[in-house]
Amino acid sequence: MFEIFGIPSQALFGQLLLGLINGSFYAILSLGLAVIFGLLNIINFTHGAQYMLGAFVAWMLLTYFGIGYWWALILAPVLVAVTGVILERLLISRLYQLDHLYGLLLTFGVALIVQGVLRNHYGISGMPYSIPEELSGAMNLGFMFLPVYRGWVVVASLVVCLGTWFVIEKTRLGAYLRAATENPALVGAFGINVPRMITLTYGFGVALAAFAGVLAAPIYSVNPNMGADLIIVVFAVVVIGGMGSILGAIATGFGLGLVEGLTKVFYPEASSVVIFVIMAIVLLVKPAGLFGRAS
Amino acid sequence: MECGSPHPRAARKFHGKERCRDVGLRRVVKKIDLSVSVNPGRNYIVNHLLKRLAVMGTLLASTALASAADGPVKLGVLNDQSGIYADLAGPGSVEAARMAVEDFGGSALGKPVEIVVGDHQNKPDIGSSIARRWYDTENVDVILDVPTSGVALAIQEITRDSKKLALFSGSTSSDLTGKACSPYGAQWTIDTYSVSRSVGGATIKAGGDSWFFLTADFAFGHAMERDTIKVIEDNGGKVVGTLKHPNGTNDFSSYLLQAQGSGAKIIGLANAGGDTINSIKQAREFGITGQQQMAALLLFMSDVHSLGLDAAQGTYLASAFYWDLNDETREWSKRFHERTGRMPTQMQAGVYSSTLHYLKAVEKLGTKDSEKVMAEMKATPINDFMTKDGVLREDGRVIRDIYLFQVKSPSESSGEWDYFKLISTIPGEEAFRPLDQGGCEFVKK
Numbered sequence: 001m002f003e004i005f006g007i008p009s010q011a012l013f014g015q016l017l018l019g020l021i022n023g024s025f026y027a028i029l030s031l032g033l034a035v036i037f038g039l040l041n042i043i044n045f046t047h048g049a050q051y052m053l054g055a056f057v058a059w060m061l062l063t064y065f066g067i068g069y070w071w072a073l074i075l076a077p078v079l080v081a082v083t084g085v086i087l088e089r090l091l092i093s094r095l096y097q098l099d100h101l102y103g104l105l106l107t108f109g110v111a112l113i114v115q116g117v118l119r120n121h122y123g124i125s126g127m128p129y130s131i132p133e134e135l136s137g138a139m140n141l142g143f144m145f146l147p148v149y150r151g152w153v154v155v156a157s158l159v160v161c162l163g164t165w166f167v168i169e170k171t172r173l174g175a176y177l178r179a180a181t182e183n184p185a186l187v188g189a190f191g192i193n194v195p196r197m198i199t200l201t202y203g204f205g206v207a208l209a210a211f212a213g214v215l216a217a218p219i220y221s222v223n224p225n226m227g228a229d230l231i232i233v234v235f236a237v238v239v240i241g242g243m244g245s246i247l248g249a250i251a252t253g254f255g256l257g258l259v260e261g262l263t264k265v266f267y268p269e270a271s272s273v274v275i276f277v278i279m280a281i282v283l284l285v286k287p288a289g290l291f292g293r294a295s
Numbered sequence: 296m297e298c299g300s301p302h303p304r305a306a307r308k309f310h311g312k313e314r315c316r317d318v319g320l321r322r323v324v325k326k327i328d329l330s331v332s333v334n335p336g337r338n339y340i341v342n343h344l345l346k347r348l349a350v351m352g353t354l355l356a357s358t359a360l361a362s363a364a365d366g367p368v369k370l371g372v373l374n375d376q377s378g379i380y381a382d383l384a385g386p387g388s389v390e391a392a393r394m395a396v397e398d399f400g401g402s403a404l405g406k407p408v409e410i411v412v413g414d415h416q417n418k419p420d421i422g423s424s425i426a427r428r429w430y431d432t433e434n435v436d437v438i439l440d441v442p443t444s445g446v447a448l449a450i451q452e453i454t455r456d457s458k459k460l461a462l463f464s465g466s467t468s469s470d471l472t473g474k475a476c477s478p479y480g481a482q483w484t485i486d487t488y489s490v491s492r493s494v495g496g497a498t499i500k501a502g503g504d505s506w507f508f509l510t511a512d513f514a515f516g517h518a519m520e521r522d523t524i525k526v527i528e529d530n531g532g533k534v535v536g537t538l539k540h541p542n543g544t545n546d547f548s549s550y551l552l553q554a555q556g557s558g559a560k561i562i563g564l565a566n567a568g569g570d571t572i573n574s575i576k577q578a579r580e581f582g583i584t585g586q587q588q589m590a591a592l593l594l595f596m597s598d599v600h601s602l603g604l605d606a607a608q609g610t611y612l613a614s615a616f617y618w619d620l621n622d623e624t625r626e627w628s629k630r631f632h633e634r635t636g637r638m639p640t641q642m643q644a645g646v647y648s649s650t651l652h653y654l655k656a657v658e659k660l661g662t663k664d665s666e667k668v669m670a671e672m673k674a675t676p677i678n679d680f681m682t683k684d685g686v687l688r689e690d691g692r693v694i695r696d697i698y699l700f701q702v703k704s705p706s707e708s709s710g711e712w713d714y715f716k717l718i719s720t721i722p723g724e725e726a727f728r729p730l731d732q733g734g735c736e737f738v739k740k
Contacts, residue, residue, distance in 0.1 A: 019549070220573060
């Protein structure tokens with residue numbers, strides 16, 4: 001067994017894998033943000049609250065209706081997406097003509113309200129949610145002890161991320177979406193219902209956040225602030241990747257998970273700042289982000 | 296229609312807004328000109344007026360002071376109202392203070408007792424500015440609760456300047472009665488020293504002699520780690536590693552893996568609130584709980600409630616209070632539960648206890664004078680539903696029994712809130728740091 005910077009290589013591989021797992025959450029969340037920003041030009045600050053709602057809806061389904069994890073994985077994103085669609089139709093759609101700042105303020109305000117209401121009702125320490133039977137237990141990989149559930153998180157998020165990328169970049173529907181953002185009037189003239197497409201896109205972005213929330217429920221504390229803590233980091237990820245760049249969001253999500261994982265080994269005290277340091281450097285060197293196109 | 300006419304709106308309509316504003320401005324300038332024109336007679340009048348004003352000001356100030364001393368007893372509950380420590384103190388502590396005031400009869404020194412609430416958001420700067428405002432301009436007599444040691448240490452400093460009282464039941468750094476002690480501060484429930492002695496001592500006796508620490512990177516975590524390491528070394532155990540993580544971490548898997556790799560028998564959690572919850576939840580996932588034991592140095596009932604017994608079972612913890620200890624604690628906790636929908640934590644019970652003890656002292660002395668009240672509180676034993684013959688020691692430490700609990704397994708529990716079983720009761724003299732070892736300045740003299 002060889003050593004890298006005084007850390008046994010096996011331990012280091014373990015840490016890299018863990019970084020990848022955390023990166024999965026960053027990737028799904030930043031992907032949702034990037035889709036919404038890329039196609040709607042809205043900086044969706046409710047994203048963290050929607051992630052939290054995903055976890056909470058999963059908990060509610062289990063507690064009040066006895067519906068387990070697997071159904072929650074489908075139902076929670078759908079239910080949260082419905083609230084997202086209502087939000088878009090009722091409020092956000094009125095702001096498309098205005099400056100980005102208004103969208104940001106609106107979604108930030110909505111997030112505060114949602115978090116406040118849940119906090120008032122359920123308190124701050126959070127709710128218990130167990131790992132489903134089928135995914136409990138762990139595998140011995142030789143270099144580390146990997147809980148089955150964590151492995152599932154990486155696989156599920158990779159599938160979802162690549163699927164989203166494929167739909168937007170490689171299919172006809174995706175081509176419509178991209179065209180609608182470039183020139184909505186022209187696309188509308190071809191008989192495509194642009195406002196409905198935009199609404200559904202927002203719903204899809206929200207569903208991605210809720211999906212990440214359900215994935216997170218068994219391993220993180222399910223509490224009303226779980227999204228508020230994460231959303232700032234995810235925004236940093238999106239900025240590093242390049243606002244609106246889908247591949248950028250996925251790649252930087254996983255990449256920064258790895259970087260953060262390594263920081264936790266070599267200098268744990270800095271693990272909460274390392275992403276922001278990288279963000280500052282990237283903004284200095286390449287203001288449009290690593291994968292962004294300078295406008 | 297003129298600009299200066301008695302119908303300014305109509306005039307504006309007539310002349311246009313801008314023009315009217317101009318006229319108004321010119322008038323103001325004229326007035327100023329008049330007032331500064333050189334005129335010895337006028338100067339005399341101005342001086343005279345100023346003198347009278349000064350005299351009046353002094354009079355007003357002295358009546359304000361007098362009213363502060365004679366005014367109603369004002370209690371300030373200062374804690375985290377909605378952040379990570381809101382469940383273990385938060386609004387529940389405010390309710391506990393209200394209950395104490397009601398049980399006391401609602402008034403002291405012949406006036407109704409007032410309660411104000413502040414949210415320090417776990418930030419020392421915000422906590423300090425609220426505390427200064429309360430003490431210096433809003434006539435708050437005593438600050439209660441104050442979870443998170445960083446804020447409590449900052450307020451302890453302020454008590455020395457303002458000469459007003461702070462009764463900490465929410466903060467656990469043993470420095471509050473050690474090198475940061477204040478003649479105006481008191482610490483009501485557990486502290487890092489007593490917890491490390493009870494949890495650390497019990498774990499080592501049970502064979503857990505090698506430790507790895509996961510420590511929250513702020514005042515409380517550092518104090519907790521330091522105090523526990525001392526206990527471990529005194530008892531012949533050893534520390535194989537420590538690791539400091541940022542406060543409010545989501546994912547502990549990386550740290551847990553390092554702890555697992557260290558081969559230590561015990562993983563000591565010198566963190567609190569959401570961090571402790573996440574550590575325990577994820578340790579179970581990584582199969583750590585089978586080979587190594589977790590020792591949570593600060594685990595509250597609200598945390599166990601959130602974790603669920605399945606994840607938390609078997610963990611040792613120390614506490615100054617648990618609702619299901621005897622008839623008195625059950626009766627009080629039931630009342631608390633009716634008002635808040637939750638069972639009280641030791642912090643919240645501590646707010647009740649400290650409020651009641653303070654009010655008793657004020658009523659007995661007939662004054663709110665900080666020094667006299669503190670002397671009286673120190674001279675009188677503390678007796679209420681959670682404390683039996685507790686003593687407020689010279690350095691501000693309340694000496695009382697500390698209980699060592701173990702979290703029940705799901706099969707042992709009879710339902711919601713039935714979480715702990717009592718392992719042992721540690722008498723206050725054993726649990727807390729001896730008076731001469733804390734390094735409290737005014738005690739040495």
